[in-house]
Amino acid sequence: MKMPPLILSVAVGFLATLPILAAESVKPAAKIEVIFAKPADQYVDVRDGFSASEKGQAANLDTLKQHIEQRADALVPAGQKLTVTLTEVDLAGDFEPWHNPDMNDVRIVKDIYPPRIDLEFKLTDAGGKVVKEGKRELRDLVFMMKLSIDRDDPFRHEKAMLNDWLRTEFRPAK
Secondary structure (H helix, E strand, O other): OOOOOOHHHHHHHHHHHHHHHHHHHOOOOOEEEEOOOHHHHOOEOOOOOOOOHHHHHHHHHHHHHHHHHHHHHHHOOOOEEEEEEEEEEEOOOOEHHHOOOOHOOOHHHHHHOOOOEEEEEEEOOOOEEEEEEEEEEEEEOOOOOOOOOOOOOHHHHHHHHHHHHHHHHOOOOO
């Protein structure tokens, strides 16, 4: 039975990609896992405007998740796994629409609106044995007095607070 050259080349191309597809499906478990304890609209304040959108709230939480994953990856030793569960989030600032109707989507950052994040974490070794775990209530009441390199980042206060916690909690032993 003769196969047309086009069908034969497609079949050979498909068979050549099978090892790649198989390798991608067997990815190692993530070293850092961030879990949200509740839906985005149930946190104190992860809003993207005075009238919050579900998509904007999810994007704000995802920004914090990505930051934790990136920073913790450098601090958690190979062979260990860190699971962080965000139980409460209150972003720095708030929306004050009474100033002007055009400012419904402008987050006003003042000392009276400090960032707050409550979390639980568990650090396990390769065998699943718990190395360290706990609950933390992160607060930064002097966040307005700190210098920030990236003043254009709307999450700079939360990220700085998370960085401080990660450095303190998972500082490598000397």
